[in-house]
Amino acid sequence: MKFPFGDFSKFSISRFESMLKTNEIQYFDASEFEEIGQYYIDSANLSMAKKAIEVGLNQHPNATELILLLIEYYTLTNSYEEARILVDNLIAIEPFNPYAFQHLAVIQSKCNKHQEAIDSLKKGLMHTDNKYEFHALLAMEYLHLDSFFMAKEYFIRCLEEEVTDNHALYNIIYCFESLKDHDGAIAYMNEFLNRDPYNEVAWHQLGRQYLAKQMYEQAITSFDFAIICDETFIGAYLELGKALEQLGRFNEAINHYEITLGIDDPTAFALLRIGECHLKLKNHDLGIKFLKNAIHEDPLLDKSWLAICGYYMRSKSYEKVLQYSKKAVKIDSSHVIYWRLYAQANKALGFFEEANIAYEHLVNLGSYELQTWLDWVGVLLQLKDYNKGIEALQQGLEFHPENSSLNYMLAGFYMMEAKANEASFFLKNAYAINPNELDVLYETFPSSRTSVLVKDTLSIS
Structure with missing residues (x-):
């Protein structure tokens, strides 16, 4: 059992530490040793905790509370076998001690025996008046098993016993x-709010469920009530802004996002959302200003980089896309979308060497989408690096073997290398998959329109 810090006898702790320094044995009540040992455990001073428990058991060898504390100590130090021996012995002596079963459950849980832990907690539950603590532990054990229905039931019991338990x-x-039971969540939250109508967390969570179901007006009402309950609830203002955005009420959304900037330090998310709202209102300069502020506030928030690059990409300002995507990849060199934007900007600006490096990096990061291969070989075609193009297309066909465009492109690259047999093979493959896409070959390799190889392979007159 844990004691709040204020309940500890400072005199007892001071007397115990003085005893250790002088090696003079002094008598303490078992409850005093329990308080001293728990104090050291709570202070993460496990070596002193062990000394207190050992001295206590020397004076009170049958004190259940000290045995439980020793079990807790062994559990905290991962000495599960020693802890298990003690708890089994205690249960044999005191078969109705709920805390013995509680400690047994903790040991079992630490050993990933969650169903056994559940069984132990249910036994302990039958012998305790402190239902809340056991319900909370049972809920967590069911979470370990991904048994969300049962976990929910026990968390609900916790909340019935302690209505202020926001955890x-x-x-x-x-x-x-x-x-995936949003309707159930909404029903439960409404029922709970009938009992605790001024719980801002419940209103906030209810609003989030309405958002998930695209019930934006109901969500707005819920977030409004959360704010009425707590005018400094930043999360409610942010979620309210998101709901207003969904209804196209961008000016109202901006107002609510801006309120959060005055409550606490600005968050990159709020700055990002303000910027996005201004862009939707065609306030382009303001929008870009806030997006830049969001990046400055938190360079690791990828949505800010993607928003500003996306804006410049849509306006075909490829120099700006290159500028920001280059900075982004320096911050996070494993971000696939950053590299795709960087590659696309380089390609659009005619910087094919840099684009080639970027597309190859994309593939190395695991971007195996069809468009990645098509864009990459388009760059390699511009560089007249036909061997590399063949290598890239062969790799792409491992992921998209039935794609006619890749087969047509590979046939064309082999034609550029004057490898007739290989070109004919992949041309036949492509034509068999989709003869209607023959224009992919003609448009990418104009000389193929008059190619004898193409006519002979496809028997075109």
Whole structure:
């Protein structure tokens, strides 16, 4: 059992430490040793905790509370076998001690025996008046098993016993979401709010469920109530802004995002959303200003980089796309979309060597989408690097073997290398897959329109 810090006898702790320094044995009550040992455990001073427990058991060898504390110590130091021996012996002596079963469950859980832990907790639950603690532990064990329905049921019991337990409330919503039961979450939250109508967390979570179901007006109402309950609830303002955006009410959304900037330090997310709203309102200069501020506030928030690059890409300002995507890849060199933007900008500006490097890096990062291969070989064609193009297309066909465009492109690259047999083979493949895409070959390799190889391979007169 844990004691709040204020309940500890400072005198007892001071007397115990003085005893250790002088090696003079002094008598303490078992409850004093329990308080001293728990104090050291809570302070993460496990070596002193062990000394207190050992001295205590020397004076009170049958004190259940000290045996439980020793079990807790062994569990914290991963000495599960020693802990298990002690708890089994204690249960044999005190078969109705709920805390013995609680400690047994903790050991079993640490050893990934979660169903056994559940069984132990249910046994302990039958012998305790402290239902809340056991319900909370049972809920967590069911979470370990991904048994979200049962976890939800026990978290609900926690909340019934302690209505202010927002941790349980968050976990209930997590379980409903894991079960993809938004309707159930909405029904439960409305029922809970009948009992606790001024719970800002419940209103906020209810609004999030309405957002998930695209019920934006109901979401707005819920977030409004959350703000009424707590005018400094930043999360509610942000979610309210998102709901307003969905309804095209961008000026109102901006107002709510801006409120958060005055409550606490600006967040990159709020700055990003303000910037995006201004862009949708055609306030381009303001939008870009806020996007830049978002990047400055948190360079690791990828949505800000993607938003500013996306804006410049849509306006075909490829120099700007290159400028920001180059900075982005320096911050996160494993971000696939950053590299795709960087590659596309280089390609659009005619910087084919840099584009080639970027596309190859994209593939190395695991971007195996068809368009990646097509864009890459388009760059290699501009560089007249036919061997590399053949290598890239062969690699692409491993992922998209039935794609006619890749087969037509590979046939064309082999034609450029004057490898007639290979060109004919892949041309036949491509034509068999989709004869209607023969123009891919003609448009990419104009000389193929009059090629004898093409006519002979496809028997075109």
